[in-house]
Amino acid sequence: MSDLPDLPYIADKPAPRESVDALRARIPGWGVDLDPADRPAVPREQHAPEGTGAHWDFPDRQPELSPRERSIEHSMLTPVFGTVAPLRGVSGAVRRYAYRYSEARAAHWLLLIAGDRIDSVGSHVKSFATLRPDNPLTETGLLAEFRYQGLRSRIGRRRVDGYHAWLDPIIVAGPWVVAGIVTVKLAGKLLSAARR
Amino acid sequence: MRAMVYRGPYKIRIEEKDIPRIEHPNDAIVRVTKAAICGSDLHLYHGLMPDTRVGTTFGHEFIGIVHEVGPSVEKLAVGDRVMVPFNIFCGSCFFCARGLFSNCHNVNPNATAVGGIYGYSHTSGGYDGGQAEFVRVPFADVGPSVIPDGLDDEDALLMTDALATGYFGAQLGDIHEGDTVVVFGAGPVGLYAAKSSWFMGAGRVIVVDHLEYRLAKAREFAHAETYNFAEHDDIVVTMKRATDHLGADVVIDAVGAEADGNLVQHVTAAKLKLQGGSPIALNWAIDSVRKGGTVSVMGAYGPIFSAVKFGDAMNKGLTLRMNQCPAKRQWPRLLEHVRNGHLKPSDIVTHRIPLEEIAEGYHLFSSKLDGCIKTIITTDAA
Numbered sequence: 077m078s079d080l081p082d083l084p085y086i087a088d089k090p091a092p093r094e095s096v097d098a099l100r101a102r103i104p105g106w107g108v109d110l111d112p113a114d115r116p117a118v119p120r121e122q123h124a125p126e127g128t129g130a131h132w133d134f135p136d137r138q139p140e141l142s143p144r145e146r147s148i149e150h151s152m153l154t155p156v157f158g159t160v161a162p163l164r165g166v167s168g169a170v171r172r173y174a175y176r177y178s179e180a181r182a183a184h185w186l187l188l189i190a191g192d193r194i195d196s197v198g199s200h201v202k203s204f205a206t207l208r209p210d211n212p213l214t215e216t217g218l219l220a221e222f223r224y225q226g227l228r229s230r231i232g233r234r235r236v237d238g239y240h241a242w243l244d245p246i247i248v249a250g251p252w253v254v255a256g257i258v259t260v261k262l263a264g265k266l267l268s269a270a271r272r
Numbered sequence: 273m274r275a276m277v278y279r280g281p282y283k284i285r286i287e288e289k290d291i292p293r294i295e296h297p298n299d300a301i302v303r304v305t306k307a308a309i310c311g312s313d314l315h316l317y318h319g320l321m322p323d324t325r326v327g328t329t330f331g332h333e334f335i336g337i338v339h340e341v342g343p344s345v346e347k348l349a350v351g352d353r354v355m356v357p358f359n360i361f362c363g364s365c366f367f368c369a370r371g372l373f374s375n376c377h378n379v380n381p382n383a384t385a386v387g388g389i390y391g392y393s394h395t396s397g398g399y400d401g402g403q404a405e406f407v408r409v410p411f412a413d414v415g416p417s418v419i420p421d422g423l424d425d426e427d428a429l430l431m432t433d434a435l436a437t438g439y440f441g442a443q444l445g446d447i448h449e450g451d452t453v454v455v456f457g458a459g460p461v462g463l464y465a466a467k468s469s470w471f472m473g474a475g476r477v478i479v480v481d482h483l484e485y486r487l488a489k490a491r492e493f494a495h496a497e498t499y500n501f502a503e504h505d506d507i508v509v510t511m512k513r514a515t516d517h518l519g520a521d522v523v524i525d526a527v528g529a530e531a532d533g534n535l536v537q538h539v540t541a542a543k544l545k546l547q548g549g550s551p552i553a554l555n556w557a558i559d560s561v562r563k564g565g566t567v568s569v570m571g572a573y574g575p576i577f578s579a580v581k582f583g584d585a586m587n588k589g590l591t592l593r594m595n596q597c598p599a600k601r602q603w604p605r606l607l608e609h610v611r612n613g614h615l616k617p618s619d620i621v622t623h624r625i626p627l628e629e630i631a632e633g634y635h636l637f638s639s640k641l642d643g644c645i646k647t648i649i650t651t652d653a654a
């Protein structure tokens with residue numbers, strides 16, 4: 077043997093670890109899609125509109141019963157769209173504003189995220205005026221910790237999410253704790269103001 | 273009807289909702305019999321996807337029975353058992369005409385970069401999903417297929433996304449005979465991608481994760497070599513050592529936005545939502561693949577920027593391939609593989625829970641308790 081260095085400092089390909097016969101014997105279906113022609117979606121773009129099931133050149137238009145926000149990168153409202161949870165309230169105003177920016181702009185996405193947070197906090201507060209207030213215990217599914225071996229699934233396993241698991245309760249429960257403290261403080265102030 | 277409803281990050285509950293109506297002549301209403309929770313549902317659940325509105329119902333993996341059809345529906349009839357691909361698509365736009373069903377331009381007014389997806393925020397069109405007793409299915413003549421005789425319900429359900437996406441991930445890797453394929457992530461998509469890589473002639477398949485029980489599944493279900501990155505100082509160096517210092521020919525990112533393993537990336541993305549996703553797995557993929565190799569991205573990322581190591585990808589001459597899977601395009605071939613016994617999709621299902629307990633189902637899956645890999649939701653109406 078020569079004193080040539082190892083791969084990849086020389087031109088040879090690494091030797092196969094297993095022969096094709098061994099692979100075929102060990103793995104069900106080995107190589108059945110070896111020929112790219114057998115793989116679906118090859119070639120990637122195949123002009124075949126007749127095979128999709130569409131029997132229209134352009135679909136009927138779903139009626140726009142209430143004004144529907146859209147990306148300014150669209151030249152028109154798409155013929156079909158989802159109608160759940162239309163824009164409403166403060167979060168709706170923020171989201172509507174976000175749609176003034178294209179998808180290329182960070183402002184678009186960051187405003188949408190801001191709208192999401194306003195929506196969830198607002199809905200949460202509003203839920204206390206309903207017969208079914210948010211219940212952090214059932215809605216976070218925390219009871220699964222008892223039913224599905226929360227401790228046993230974590231302790232003694234080398235899971236990398238363990239390193240920041242301490243953050244999760246702060247992020248999830250933090251807003252509740254802060255809201256609680258603020259409520260108590262406010263109530264105290266109101267009480268002392270009333271006494272005065 | 274009963275439906276899962278989003279209340280804010282980490283909070284969901286079951287509510288009574290109106291049964292969806294026909295809103296377009298080619299709509300169908302489907303009574304859901306089985307749905308699944310997908311890894312990408314966790315991005316919504318954690319509040320990572322912009323424009324996820326309180327009151328919406330998640331769920332893009334479901335099968336069911338046709339309950340009502342619109343006046344222009346020709347192919348489906350009430351009572352048909354159908355599997356519904358997670359993509360909503362029209363079949364006739366520029367993109368659908370070319371087979372890019374996941375990139376349809378006629379179904380999502382909220383974004384041009386994203387197609388239509390059931391129960392996947394307004395950024396994906398504002399449709400309710402199938403983690404409910406009923407769901408509106410647009411373009412009933414285009415999307416759904418009648419479940420073929422002999423195909424098990426759970427296997428049909430897994431075709432609607434996870435299996436199709438995993439297979440698509442291997443396909444985009446453009447695998448040649450004898451290639452070494454590394455898959456980051458041993459969740460459902462990663463397991464199916466690893467398994468599918470063999471179909472395409474891989475010579476070696478390596479799966480990387482930090483959950484030992486999932487790596488065990490990768491060895492058993494996908495016949496893969498496995499590495500637990502928590503046991504290695506620097507998984508990229510480990511991958512180089514494992515591949516004669518050449519790097520893998522193909523690397524598949526089957527993790528996506530909530531990748532763990534780098535505290536700063538994980539916290540800025542998954543916890544503080546300042547990135548479109550934590551690209552840890554993607555960066556590992558870029559650094560682990562060989563020069564001139566291919567990285568296939570199946571993990572889902574949000575539309576906000578992510579800190580991706582683009583310079584390495586450029587300097588290494590990589591081919592980066594990715595898309596949301598056009599699920600229905602994969603079905604004919606996948607059906608053959610299931611019929612021929614090359615794989616049994618439902619082998620990875622670990623939990624089956626009723627719709628009423630879905631909040632616990634999300635926590636179980638999100639926190640990876642009890643060996644959870646794939647959870648199937650059954651509806652009472654079924």
Ligand SMILES: [Zn+2]
Pocket residue numbers: 310311312313332333358433434
């Ligand atoms: Zn999915």
Ligand SMILES: [Zn+2]
Pocket residue numbers: 361362363364365366367368369375376377378
């Ligand atoms: Zn289309």
